[in-house]
Amino acid sequence: METTNLNKQFPLMIPYITPDDIAAVTEVLQSGMLIQGKHVGLLENKIRQIANVKEAVAVSNGTATLHLALISLGIGKGDEVIVPAFSYVATANVVELVGATPVFVDIDSDTFNIDVSKIKAVITEKTKAIIPVHEFGLACNISEVISIALTNKIHVIEDAACALGAKENEQPVGSFGIVASFSLHPRKSVTSGEGGIITTNNQELAAKFRALRNHGIDSENTDSMEFILAGYNYRLTDFQAAFVNSQLERFDQILTQKQMLADVYLNELDASVMKLPVVPDGKNHTWQTFHVVLEEKINRAQLIAALKERGIGSNYGAQCIPATKYYQEKYGFNNKASFPYAYRAYTSGLALPLYYGLTKEDVKYIATEINKSIKNDL
Ligand SMILES: *Cc1c(COP(=O)(O)O)cnc(C)c1O
Numbered sequence: 184m185e186t187t188n189l190n191k192q193f194p195l196m197i198p199y200i201t202p203d204d205i206a207a208v209t210e211v212l213q214s215g216m217l218i219q220g221k222h223v224g225l226l227e228n229k230i231r232q233i234a235n236v237k238e239a240v241a242v243s244n245g246t247a248t249l250h251l252a253l254i255s256l257g258i259g260k261g262d263e264v265i266v267p268a269f270s271y272v273a274t275a276n277v278v279e280l281v282g283a284t285p286v287f288v289d290i291d292s293d294t295f296n297i298d299v300s301k302i303k304a305v306i307t308e309k310t311k312a313i314i315p316v317h318e319f320g321l322a323c324n325i326s327e328v329i330s331i332a333l334t335n336k337i338h339v340i341e342d343a344a345c346a347l348g349a350k351e352n353e354q355p356v357g358s359f360g361i362v363a364s365f366s367l368h369p370r371k372s373v374t375s376g377e378g379g380i381i382t383t384n385n386q387e388l389a390a391k392f393r394a395l396r397n398h399g400i401d402s403e404n405t406d407s408m409e410f411i412l413a414g415y416n417y418r419l420t421d422f423q424a425a426f427v428n429s430q431l432e433r434f435d436q437i438l439t440q441k442q443m444l445a446d447v448y449l450n451e452l453d454a455s456v457m458k459l460p461v462v463p464d465g466k467n468h469t470w471q472t473f474h475v476v477l478e479e480k481i482n483r484a485q486l487i488a489a490l491k492e493r494g495i496g497s498n499y500g501a502q503c504i505p506a507t508k509y510y511q512e513k514y515g516f517n518n519k520a521s522f523p524y525a526y527r528a529y530t531s532g533l534a535l536p537l538y539y540g541l542t543k544e545d546v547k548y549i550a551t552e553i554n555k556s557i558k559n560d561l
Contacts, residue, residue, distance in 0.1 A: 193549055194496040198369045199430070199437065199539040207429040211422040219397070222424035227380070229431050230365065233348060234357030236382040238389035241424060242396045242417040245344045245366025245379040249277040249314070251417065252340045252362040252381060255391045258283050258311045265305060265313040265337075267297040267323075268505055268518075268525035274314055274342050275504045283311070287505045289522040293461035295474065295501075295532075296323035298524070302331050312338040317346035317356050319500065320372070320471035321462065325351050325359045340364065344379075345371055345471035348438050352465045357382040367423075371471055372437055373430040375423035437539050441470040444537055444546045448473055451550035456481065456557050457533075473537040474500040476528055481557055483531060489556040495549050496536055503529035 211222060223241050230239040242248055258264060260282040266275045268287040278285040286305050291298045295318045302313065315328045325341065332339045339360035343349070347365050349356045357363040362385075365371075367378030381392050391412070393402035399414030401407055430437075445468065449459055458476040462468045477483055483499075490497050503525040505516040518526045536549060 190494075191545070192494040193536040193541070193545060195498060195534060195536050196370050196538050197540060198374050201429075203432075204426055204429040207425040208422045211425045216421055218420050219418045220421040222421045222428055223419055226419075226424040226428050226431075229428065230347075230357075230380045230382065233431075233434070234343075234355045234363070234365075234382045236358050236363075237384045238382065238386060240381045240389055240392040240396065241419045242379045242381060242392075243419055244377045244417075245364055245368060246273045246277060247396075247415070247417040248364035248366075248379040248381040249273065249340065249342065250280060251392050251395050251415075252364060253277055253281045253283070253312070254395065255388055256312060256338050256340070256361070258338075261309065262311040263307060263309040264311060265302060266504070267314075267316050267318070268522035269295060269503055269528050270316040270318060270342065270501055271344070272502050272504055272507060273344075274316055275510065278314070284309075285504075285510075286310070287516070287522060287525075290318070290524050290528065292458070292476070292524040292527070294321055294323070294463065295319060295460070295528055296321065297328070299324045299327045299331070302328070303335075306331075306335050306337070310335065310337050312340055314340045314342050315360075316342040316344075317349050319460070319474050320345045320349055320469035321460075322346065322349045322351040322356050322466050325356065329359055338362075344368075346469055347372055348434065348467075349469045350467055358384070361385060362388060367427055372441070372469060373427050373434060375419065375427040378419050378423050378427060438469055440539050441537060442468070444541055444543065445470045445473055447543050447546040448535065448537075448550055451547055451554075453554040453557065456554075456561070470537055472500050473535045474528075475533050475535070477531045477533055477557075479527075479531060480561070481531070482560060483533060485560060486533070486553075486556055489560070490552065493552050493556075495552060497533050497553075499529060500532045500534035501528070 227239040262283040341360040341363035344366035367375040396417040399412035
């Protein structure tokens, strides 16, 4: 029988928004209390539980959390910060923005996470921090990163932007580094539109984040209205917090559904023409992105166009950051030689539709169309 999916559209991502989520937002709008109130506090409590940390501070977006982390740890001019060569550009941009220098390390070709065996070689006396990324929702080898960092006295700032709910040996990401960063962008599992959360077990740092997000106001002593730092406005609104709180009520359900859909991809996609993602023992994948790397002989642009004609969205998954124009022009890297796996993932990687609301049949259809398109092309 012919497939029934011909008229269906499968973009890369559709946020999962229910009438309850909308009602939660409406309620805050009707209250007139729009900025950083009760719902921001509730959101911070929820994240503290999920990430198993003492402190969570909500801010306006994920990039702002990384920015506050670097500033609060005193990282700036003359300092070096180690960053994986394959991630979203924001991970390296924040290092540039505080005047420090990003030092890139290649990734592991199975997991797209930083290759821990290559970290030691780039540590110098200028290295102040490392920002390991839990790419696409899978924890990197974070315990190993922590142990290298301890030996070399450098800070670990986890970029867990895509990885809320991910774990290594039952310990949630966000609880390993001195600080960690989460994003609530619509491409992540739960979203506030724009939003971010910074987690830490260090109360002094948390107080600094609270001051810095709100013009430098003393958050410990709210009656004083005293400004103790030159801060930013990185606040989250209360209706955004209420929106994401409502989604967090079904967070487990979202992750379970995504795992089920990812399993369909893993079973159906033709592994002879692409490298499928690997989930190592001791980790759960939260599948922010389902990302494959195509055989080099496959023309990715042609495949993306062919899939688009069938209503299937796809795109590259993340950047080989040193190969993007700004970094290439500033530092002149030889990307293919220095970061072969990051470069491969950037040039042959493909992110596929995966979101709550797809059915197993939808994913089976998408996988079949991908296999067919590749066969036609070869
Ligand atoms: C999404 C993302 C960010 C940035 O988060 P925003 O909320 O969009 O600022 C940073 N790092 C990684 C790895 C991301 O995936």
